[in-house]
Amino acid sequence: MCILVADDDPVVREVVRRYLERDGRTVLETGDGRAAHDALTRTAGEVELAVLDVMMPAPTGIDLCRTIRAGDHPDTPIILLTALGDEDDRVLGLEAGADDYVTKPFSPRELALRVASVLRRSHRGPATDRRVLRDGPVTVNPAAQLAFAGDLPLQLTPREFDLLAFLLRNPGRVYSREELLDRVWGWDFGDLSTVTVHIKRLRAKLGADHRIDTVWGRGYAWGRDDLHTEPTDGLIAEPPDA
Known part of the structure; x- marks a missing residue:
């Protein structure tokens, strides 16, 4: 190599x-x-x-x-x-x-x-949680590395797949971009734009089936419609002292 x-x-x-x-x-x-x-x-x-x-x-x-x-x-x-x-x-x-x-x-x-x-x-190994994850029409099978929106397979990159699976495992909880970098991909440093880009891609691929909310000034969550969100472009307004 x-x-x-x-x-x-x-x-x-x-x-x-x-x-x-x-x-x-x-x-x-x-x-x-x-x-x-x-x-x-x-x-x-x-x-x-x-x-x-x-x-x-x-x-x-x-x-x-x-x-x-x-x-x-x-x-x-x-x-x-x-x-x-x-x-x-x-x-x-x-x-x-x-x-x-x-x-x-x-x-x-x-x-x-x-x-x-x-x-x-x-080189990080696959997630140990291999349960099939479902929320409405969205299904993720970690063991088979397959994801669906209804009956249609989703063409996701490995990082998009990991992000979607993580959000489905933790519905309703708000995660900052720093937390997602660390907990989804194990990155000890990196550009926060990476999360922004992958969120935007996931929303586009899921279309109307996505439930990824942007919680203003805090981060992202799957299915937190009760919170004030800005779901259009995936960008987060960081607090002044962030």
């Missing part, structure tokens, strides 16, 4: 490689998106995690991220390297399927720690 590092800056690649090798990891380097895609195809599932530069020559990191998610190994963890610090750009990367991102300039040690964290949570 190896870590793929794709960046058109050879200095960045060398520094990242040295820090990852200090952690005992094998590193495969490429300088553009096409070479990275060829390497992923050639290694046939041997890439344990991909570090992709957003602005490298085509395909860009975001485009390659989408390709990976639609390909033969859609669960490959992905970290994006980006010089773009705006939240809209970060959300775009997360919506493309990235697990995490690091903004340039960055500490190579921080990147190595994020690689370790993403790999740790991607």
